[in-house]
Amino acid sequence: MAPLDGIGASLRRKEDQRFLTGKGRYTDDFNRHGQLHAYFLRSPHAHARIRGIDTGRAKAAPGVVDVFTGADTKAIGGLICGWMITSKDGTPMKAGSHRPLAEDKVRYVGDHVAIVIAETYNEAKDAAELIDVDYDVLTAVVVTDKARAPGAPLVHDEIAKNTCYEWSLGDKAATDAAFAKAAHVTKLDIVNNRLVPNAIEPRAAIGDYDSGMDSFTLYTTSQNPHVARLVLSAFNGIAPEHKLRVIAPDVGGGFGSKIFIYAEETVCLWASKQVGRPVKWTGDRSEAFLADAHGRDHVTTAEMAMARDGTILGLRVHTTANLGAYLSTFASCVPTYLYAPLLSGQYRIPAIYAEVDGVYTNTAPVDAYRGAGRPEATFVIERMVETAAREMKIDPAEFRRRNFVPADAFPYQTPVIMTYDSGQYHKVLDEALTLSDYAGFPARKAESAARGKLRGIGFCSYIEACGIAPSAAVGSLGAGVGLWESAKVRFNPTGNVLLYTGSHQHGQGHETTFAQLISTYLGVPTDQVEVIHGDTEKTPFGMGTYGSRSLAVGGSAIVKACEKVIEKGRKIAAHLLEAAEGDIEFKDGKFTVAGTDRAKSIQEIAFAAYVPHNYPQGVEPGLEESAFYDPVNFTFPSGTQVCEVEIDPDTGVTTIVNFVAIDDFGKIINPMIVEGQVHGGIVQGIGQALLENAVYDPESGQLLTGSYMDYTMPRADDVPSFKVGLVETPCPHNPLGVKGCGEAGAIAAPASVMNAVTDAIGKHMQMPATPERVWRAIHGTAV
């Protein structure tokens, strides 16, 4: 009998025992012998030249061991951006110098000026107040249109017009031709608001240099410890890879913000050798607001051309992406290759042309945040589709149906790079319409109107690309890394399993889901499986977790490793059972001679492999197999959300009264975990649509939403109960048939919510739809 805890079981998460009982081990929970504490002095100005820094008084302060500034850290290589973007004129992107500690200028409020290292955190913080920085305060540029204006102050003196790149994708001539024959053109100006990631665990790092071994250990809040090690070695030059161990233990959420290699861990690691003692830094919430890489921040003009019957003929998009003051680790690819290739949505659009200008401003760096480019693309195409349908007086569901890629058209090549592998867009939409009782909406709207309320309904039929791949393809587009994943399955002699993965969990439930794969593929129950990740000295080199890739890519590597285990086990079983290898079948953890009841369990085979007294000739002892998996394509999860809102015209308050999500994530391993991922993603998407907004003062560049007093995180009472459902169209090109589920909710919800809000008020408006903005939109006073 197949184990009950394998693929398809809503198994409770193994890891929650420690998380929910306070036994998780996060970076700040580690304390090294002789450890010192670091505090980073940050810039209070958005833009200033540093005339001089006097650290004398700070160095003499109680408990202080040392203070370093940019002048002291010139030996550290600069922070890098790992994806080269080429502008449409053929020139490479202009990446400004990004020093771990500022040397000539500070470029945003929160920029790193000095590190103070002391016996206690408070002593370090006290001493930081004694550092005298002589700033020549410069005019700041905060919004992208001002940053591009003639005569604007330059964030990087050497980069003209504050422009990193002017990039394009698609066929301009074909798109122009499509617009020339359009019966209707829809045009919208769209702002995708800036967000602060807000992982529950702030970033932290401990640098620990061992002079005996001449090697470093870094404990850090990372989503990808091997990539961190590679960058810290190859680019920052702290230590060669074999002399650097990076441990990312339990990590309390990332949402992308912990992919990147930041100044803090780089400097703590370097400094641990300078001071000869471990150096620990734990960021506080205020620092997280200021200096974690932010997300989104696009300003877009989009135009869509339609034939008379609503058939989409072409899409033209111009986006200005605010990159912040420096290029963060993967900042350049988010508004380009993770964005424009998704603009085709679920639709057959013959011609698409997208231009993206990446612009520097005196704000925190902007990089990947849950969805990373795909929410921005989905928001554009889904606002356009909804608006076009309304303008053309075609039901928005019907408009989508007319333009969907039909189920028999896969694989489907879009005009913007992607080849969609599978999907059933019509079926998903139909299920969403049923679950949301779309037919009953007019009656509900009338009932709301009778109570003086405005009711609206909105759709979002999203596509996303997960498991970013294959390596050769992303390499040709400028990626500086490969995007495969690794796994190692190690049987112990007593028959239980250690599963090593190169991916990393920071809330996703890998320790459960991956164990379920072992249960199904090898017949070892999940309580006999320990999943190990997050330590470069334990796991094979891996690329980490982001882009909803862990199951599609990392899970596939696990399957490949399991297949190798079975192949080897088959040889051992054939010997023990005195049968031909070809006659051995493996099922539910047993090797059986076909057509007989003669069998050996995989645990017996593992024991034989480690105690090879009776063992086949030429077969190595031991039962441990590794695999690396490089996919042939992205995966393409899709789905439709239907959001229904009721708005109070007196106050502008929007209440979500119904929310339906039907998702096609391919094959599902653990339905409960998937549902949790969907819920969390939707809440983040609702947060972007209605609540969250990172606001800088347009003149001073001060972050006005630097705490939870002003930055509105969604809370339980801000969101409704969700109605969710699944359609399973297996991914045709990975062994599990899985697609990825981590980002879908956040990708789709901003559009479904805003389509509902704009339906209710009968007008276009920008996110977030805060009460005052909605009230002004209703009552006709511009925001």
Place this chain on the structure above:
Amino acid sequence: MYSFDYHKPASLSDAAALLGKAEEGKLMAGGQTLIPTLKQRLARPTDLIDLGAIAELKGIKEEGGALVIGAMARHADVAASDVVKRMIPGLADLADNIGDAQVRNRGTIGGSIANSDPAADYPSAIVALNATVHTVKRTIAADAFFTGMFETALEEGEIITAIRFPRAEKAAYAKFRNPASRYAVVGAFVARTGGSVRVAITGAAPSVFRWTEAEAALSANWSAAAIDGLSVKADGLNADIHASADYRANLVKVMTKRAVLAAG
């Protein structure tokens, strides 16, 4: 947080003595504003005098037909008090909607009004219910107590002991919460006490104020409809990234109507 000396006196006289001796002493009630301020290093007292152990400041009781709430009564105490619910249910309701559960379990009525945050809830109830603030030295009428943004009539070192509320015939509070902080963007407390109507607005301006036009309209006709014909000028109202002065002016009217409806 900078370091300071912490004291927890058991009596008002000890508290006063400690405050007198301190180079820069600071009284702490529930600490819901003070502690975050200290953590942000925005204040640097030499001594923190915690009023939490002083029995004289606690308790909620009916006294001579009035409701008397000790200065150190926590919001959760007021919200759950049978005496408050019986005498002025609108006040219990206000307390039950301050901040979040953590704040309500620490924050106190005395601390709130002494701080005089323009977005705090309690000031509107104090003014609309025409309460009297009792201190170690004197009693202060509600209309004289709140003098500006984070300013009150309290003198240096003057400790609030209790607040005395006359029993109202009708009283209710309606608040439009800041979605982030859950402070009042605008809060309206309406009360009819001994035939006299008071409407006090918090959140909208630098300090709580009485909306006299609404008081007159409601005196003539106690109904939400009585507010319809009124308008509120945006001049002088607060404006921030969450709400402009225009929007606050609108909310003053909307919340006042809702408070009247809630008061019945």
